[in-house]
Amino acid sequence: MTRAGRLRVALVGLLVGLLELACRAGWIDPVAVIPPTRMVAGAWRLLASGQYTKDILLTLSNVAIACVLAVASGFAGGWLLYKLPRLRRAADPLLASYYSVPTFIFYPLFIVLFGLNRWPLVAIGFVFAVVAMMLSTLQGFERVPRVLRRTARAMRLSTTQEMIHVVLPACAPHLFTGVKLAIVYAFIGVIAGEFVLSGAGFGFQVAFAYNSFDNPTMYGLMLLLLGFVGGLNMLLYSWERRMYLRRGGR
């Protein structure tokens, strides 16, 4: 581990320790925050009891479906924007402001459209994730070095060959970034939707525990969720870094 990595672990450990101390000493109202050790105990109890397994699996499968759909159509959309630069320039402000509106306000609309099942939530995750994938794809296509395209043409590659052997590998890191963002945003969308209006799933259970003042369960669920999403992210982030470094960029 690098020096920065060691320091990071120490810093996080110190913060958690301080929180533990502050909670145990009563500096923080126990109604607001419970000590981290009790959060961990709560999380373990939830996992062991198996009571929430169904909700967890429901949320994960929703996220997975939303993600796959978003990656596929985001890729297509990014390619379309790349091919139509006029459309792209006109849509720029719209795309830039896309994430400032909480998309899950359209949940009731999706419920009317899709019925009261998992699809409205999938739709929210999809709507949240698709634009991130689109923008990353666009960026990837735009940053393929000219010299590569010219070389491909000099070697008389067909359009398909150029796409498969030159363009896609060249923009692979950006596509990976897009997939990473799509996963993150799909999580945010699905969980937010479950939070607001839903009868099952991870987000719903957190909201339910909050409303019934069940702090150990609430913090346990939160810890599980944030730990899972955070861990997944760290993994994807370190892959991504390695990918970009290998290109000699950044």
Added chain:
Amino acid sequence: MEAGRASSPWLDKALLAVALMAVWQLLSTLAGPEVLTTPLATVRRLAQLMAGPDFGRHAAETATAFVVALVIALAGGLLLGVGLGANRLCGEVAEPLLVGLYSIPKITLYPVVLLLFGLGMSAKIAFGAIHGIIPVVLFTMNAVRNIPRAYLRAGHSMRLTRRQMFVHVLVPASLPEIVTGFRLGFSLTLLGTLIGEMFASQRGIGYLLIKSMENNDIDIIVALALLLVSLATAASWLLLGLERRLHGRFAR
């Protein structure tokens, strides 16, 4: 740059707006106007909402919370970002943590924010600022870190004072990227403030949204969404224009 092309950006934007309206109209015809309100009916509903007695109060509440959160996010993000960017080790320690914070669904943290700040203004502001500050920190940090050493050496060899160095070298070199961070921070602060209002408040646009979600008033939701999208898009347009001018002026 594709100079010499006769397409005006304004025309393209107008065309896009018209096309989006057409798609919207088509969708609402297909789904039925009671499922998705038509564009015309939405504009009318919005005008009616805005003329209502309470709307000004709600809008002012949201605007206040948003502005305060934005100031906190931008000022705090700038300070933290410059500090972390100037010190290599601190930056390396903090960056993955910040990226991690950036990507977790912060909406799950709302119970904690509520329990810490209580219902009302401060919870909304905290929620907005939490969402907005991280991109500002990340972009500022990278902007400061990526200032080419050659600039600094050139500045030193010209014996610039600290002040001159700051005004003529450091700010111009890092400004374009910082503005990009500000733009993202702006969007996310708005998102955070609205989410905060949805759960932690009895006033504001976010509260109107959650109330109409619960009552299934699709027409109000669509009208408010139109308002928010228009405002956010206008702001992004301005900031994008600023960003482009800065990038052009200080192009490396």
